[in-house]
Amino acid sequence: SKWMDLRIRFRHILFAIIGLIVLVAVATAGFMALENLKFFDAFYLTIISLMTVGYGDIVPETEAGQKFALLLIPLGVAFVTYAMGAVASYFIEHQLSVKVWNK
Amino acid sequence: SKWMDLRIRFRHILFAIIGLIVLVAVATAGFMALENLKFFDAFYLTIISLMTVGYGDIVPETEAGQKFALLLIPLGVAFVTYAMGAVASYFIEHQLSVKVWNK
Amino acid sequence: SKWMDLRIRFRHILFAIIGLIVLVAVATAGFMALENLKFFDAFYLTIISLMTVGYGDIVPETEAGQKFALLLIPLGVAFVTYAMGAVASYFIEHQLSVKVWNK
Amino acid sequence: SKWMDLRIRFRHILFAIIGLIVLVAVATAGFMALENLKFFDAFYLTIISLMTVGYGDIVPETEAGQKFALLLIPLGVAFVTYAMGAVASYFIEHQLSVKVWNK
Numbered sequence: 001s002k003w004m005d006l007r008i009r010f011r012h013i014l015f016a017i018i019g020l021i022v023l024v025a026v027a028t029a030g031f032m033a034l035e036n037l038k039f040f041d042a043f044y045l046t047i048i049s050l051m052t053v054g055y056g057d058i059v060p061e062t063e064a065g066q067k068f069a070l071l072l073i074p075l076g077v078a079f080v081t082y083a084m085g086a087v088a089s090y091f092i093e094h095q096l097s098v099k100v101w102n103k
Numbered sequence: 104s105k106w107m108d109l110r111i112r113f114r115h116i117l118f119a120i121i122g123l124i125v126l127v128a129v130a131t132a133g134f135m136a137l138e139n140l141k142f143f144d145a146f147y148l149t150i151i152s153l154m155t156v157g158y159g160d161i162v163p164e165t166e167a168g169q170k171f172a173l174l175l176i177p178l179g180v181a182f183v184t185y186a187m188g189a190v191a192s193y194f195i196e197h198q199l200s201v202k203v204w205n206k
Numbered sequence: 207s208k209w210m211d212l213r214i215r216f217r218h219i220l221f222a223i224i225g226l227i228v229l230v231a232v233a234t235a236g237f238m239a240l241e242n243l244k245f246f247d248a249f250y251l252t253i254i255s256l257m258t259v260g261y262g263d264i265v266p267e268t269e270a271g272q273k274f275a276l277l278l279i280p281l282g283v284a285f286v287t288y289a290m291g292a293v294a295s296y297f298i299e300h301q302l303s304v305k306v307w308n309k
Numbered sequence: 310s311k312w313m314d315l316r317i318r319f320r321h322i323l324f325a326i327i328g329l330i331v332l333v334a335v336a337t338a339g340f341m342a343l344e345n346l347k348f349f350d351a352f353y354l355t356i357i358s359l360m361t362v363g364y365g366d367i368v369p370e371t372e373a374g375q376k377f378a379l380l381l382i383p384l385g386v387a388f389v390t391y392a393m394g395a396v397a398s399y400f401i402e403h404q405l406s407v408k409v410w411n412k
């Protein structure tokens with residue numbers, strides 16, 4: 001049923017958002033430890049990397065930090081893509097069900 | 104009906120484009136204020152960031168500007184993705200309806 | 207019919223690829239003129255920008271070149287996204303039609 | 310049938326992942342040879358380029374290495390997009406089949 005579909009999509013979004021929050025927290029803590037960065041700089045490096053902007057103003061400089069980044073980036077990009085896809089398909093699904101409703 | 108669908112998709116595109124214009128305007132004004140950049144440099148930083156190119160030639164340098172960028176970038180990337188998806192699905196939908204018409 | 211669908215998708219891919227080639231040619235010529243770059247450097251800047259890698263080793267330095275980049279990048283990213291989507295959906299469509307054939 | 314669909318999607322994922330591994334291996338070897346980089350730096354440059362982060366801390370500096378990057382990046386981005394799309398559609402397909410099963 002339509003309601004079932006919406007609930008499943010909503011769970012997808014929840015899963016993606018919780019996954020992203022955990023990933024960002026782990027990444028920030030990891031960069032603080034491995035790269036000796038203060039909290040905000042590690043968080044900034046995390047977001048600028050996961051969004052694939054990569055300004056290059058703060059980059060991992062130790063090999064440990066670089067290895068950590070290589071693990072983090074593919075995972076994080078997958079989660080960001082998944083989360084945006086889940087939100088988009090939720091809106092589309094919702095709109096379609098509202099449209100059917102109104103017919 | 105097909106016409107309804109096209110109208111809904113058209114509204115999606117309008118919403119996405121208006122959202123993007125507002126976001127780019129707010130971001131440009133924000134970077135001018137927080138980073139003390141002239142209009143064109145703030146606009147350049149905004150587009151280069153939202154499109155995730157991130158050359159690194161102009162970057163936010165104050166913590167306020169960096170925090171603003173961290174807010175702006177995920178929102179802006181979501182809007183760009185949404186806008187491009189809306190335009191693409193409008194063309195596909197339109198093409199399909201034309202195809203059905205011609206059968 | 208399936209054949210019609212494949213022909214339409216094929217035209218999408220052709221359109222996307224021709225569009226991309228024209229865009230890359232115009233962009234390379236534009237950067238050569240505006241940024242006084244040699245052919246290969248202008249081509250390198252074009253591809254590194256359109257693919258949103260943005261290493262930052264070669265960047266537009268004149269305001270004319272930066273304005274040109276701001277025009278080029280959203281257009282180019284849209285074309286790259288469209289071309290990859292068209293190719294992907296062609297393969298999926300093709301596979302589906304082959305699958306139906308084999309049943 | 311549903312099972313057929315899942316098997317086809319699974320083959321898509323396998324193809325994408327094997328393709329990506331081969332591409333990353335070739336790219337790493339290529340950057341080691343052309344750019345005279347040690348293994349880890351070549352691998353780091355490969356991943357940071359394919360994920361379109363492009364920090365700019367390590368970039369191809371010879372024209373041979375830059376040409377190699379221009380070949381590698383569009384191919385690699387296509388494969389990463391394809392692999393993520395295949396994994397995502399596998400999960401969605403799988404979820405749908407489970408849902409139908411449970412009805």
Ligand SMILES: [K+]
Pocket residue numbers: 052053054155156157258259260361362363
């Ligand atoms: K980038």
Ligand SMILES: [K+]
Pocket residue numbers: 053054055056156157158159259260261262362363364365
């Ligand atoms: K970059």
